[in-house]
Amino acid sequence: MREKIRTARRLIVKVGSALVTNNGAGLDHAALDGWGRQIAQLRAGGREVALVSSGAVAAGMQRLGWTKRPREMHKLQAAAAVGQMGLVEAYEKAFSRHGLQTAQILLTHEDLADRTRYLNARSTLTTLLELGVVPIINENDTVVTDEIKFGDNDTLGALVANLIEADALIILTDQQGLYTADPRTDPAATLIAEGRAEDRQYEAMAGGAGSGISKGGMITKIRAAQRAARSGAHTCIAGGRIPDPLLRLAAGEPVGTLLYASSTPLQARKQWLADHLQLAGDLIIDDGAVAALQNGRSLLPVGVIEVRGDFERGAAVACRTAAGEEVARGLANYSATECRRIARRPTAEIESLLGYIDEPELIHRDNMMVR
Numbered sequence: 001m002r003e004k005i006r007t008a009r010r011l012i013v014k015v016g017s018a019l020v021t022n023n024g025a026g027l028d029h030a031a032l033d034g035w036g037r038q039i040a041q042l043r044a045g046g047r048e049v050a051l052v053s054s055g056a057v058a059a060g061m062q063r064l065g066w067t068k069r070p071r072e073m074h075k076l077q078a079a080a081a082v083g084q085m086g087l088v089e090a091y092e093k094a095f096s097r098h099g100l101q102t103a104q105i106l107l108t109h110e111d112l113a114d115r116t117r118y119l120n121a122r123s124t125l126t127t128l129l130e131l132g133v134v135p136i137i138n139e140n141d142t143v144v145t146d147e148i149k150f151g152d153n154d155t156l157g158a159l160v161a162n163l164i165e166a167d168a169l170i171i172l173t174d175q176q177g178l179y180t181a182d183p184r185t186d187p188a189a190t191l192i193a194e195g196r197a198e199d200r201q202y203e204a205m206a207g208g209a210g211s212g213i214s215k216g217g218m219i220t221k222i223r224a225a226q227r228a229a230r231s232g233a234h235t236c237i238a239g240g241r242i243p244d245p246l247l248r249l250a251a252g253e254p255v256g257t258l259l260y261a262s263s264t265p266l267q268a269r270k271q272w273l274a275d276h277l278q279l280a281g282d283l284i285i286d287d288g289a290v291a292a293l294q295n296g297r298s299l300l301p302v303g304v305i306e307v308r309g310d311f312e313r314g315a316a317v318a319c320r321t322a323a324g325e326e327v328a329r330g331l332a333n334y335s336a337t338e339c340r341r342i343a344r345r346p347t348a349e350i351e352s353l354l355g356y357i358d359e360p361e362l363i364h365r366d367n368m369m370v371r
């Protein structure tokens, strides 16, 4: 089973507040340096890595000289704003020592719920990865209006894994993995080596956060594994203080707990497309395009005869024959207005017709479910 992590090409690594701030004692520069060194090695081995890092609130509290986590939302948000500065500065310094460039990405739930912003976030993140830059991602705590508690970064890590179709989510924390009960309160608890992410028994074993500076606890990590599995990503929960956890996991060593997804990313994604999407419009396609889709190809603008409905970029649309029969459904890379402009035209003309080109296909085959 550990083969699944050994062969993972795109990884999301999540590090929690306890590790980043050495249990609230200030940023743990040695830990940051160690992650930089490991990520540089993973990159050199051909993997893409994005880092989801907590620690803004804890680092801000430390900078402001606060010893107790405040309850008021505005104070937490102020602490996050102060701490995020120090956090990204420290990452930039530590990672540059290992030849890595970093980028700050701050996201909110709305950014991932809104299709256009979702697609923009996805393009930016994948572009950064292609450029060899390590995105350092956190929730944009300063603007979230919900309780900060809902914004735990385990969930954010899973959402990012879904967003960029990562192969694995690695959650580093202050325990060695998932135990049969919280080891802080139950000394007889034993480590779970692996299991299916969707297995509901794990929720009952997991408790809340281990320290005053962390938010999620183990339960949010289990739910994150369930969520990551929906796009086919496997999750490892492992101890962040053991030597080289990332390199060992990537080498296939049985470190921590592996909660694996039971379907491949593509199957999971296509299933999700088939089950969940509300269709926002129709693309009427010609016979050549019908044959191309049935042969597993992407939909190009040249095969589209007519565009029905009014939809945004990223919306789910049906591909139909002129007689109205549904051939496939998928996520459109262009809005209805843009689709009308580029319909029947060769891909090479997209840029001159729209003034820009985002994707050469109108619907990519990975985002399409053929009936």
Ligand SMILES: Nc1ncnc2c1ncn2[C@@H]1O[C@H](COP(=O)(O)OP(=O)(O)O)[C@@H](O)[C@H]1O
Binding pocket: 015, 016, 017, 018, 019, 054, 172, 173, 174, 175, 177, 178, 179, 180, 181, 182, 183, 184, 205, 206, 207, 208, 209, 210, 211, 214, 215, 216, 217, 218, 219
């Ligand atoms: N079944 C369990 N196995 C391991 N840890 C658990 C379990 N239930 C609760 N925990 C607690 O979860 C904590 C890790 O989560 P958390 O404190 O949110 O850390 P992080 O900052 O890394 O997200 C552990 O320190 C532990 O006390």
Ligand SMILES: N[C@@H](CCC(=O)OP(=O)(O)O)C(=O)O
Binding pocket: 015, 016, 017, 018, 053, 054, 055, 056, 057, 058, 080, 138, 139, 141, 151, 152, 153, 154, 209, 213, 214, 215, 216, 217
């Ligand atoms: N965005 C917050 C993250 C809080 C959080 O989820 O903490 P943790 O449970 O340690 O991952 C921060 O940077 O402080």
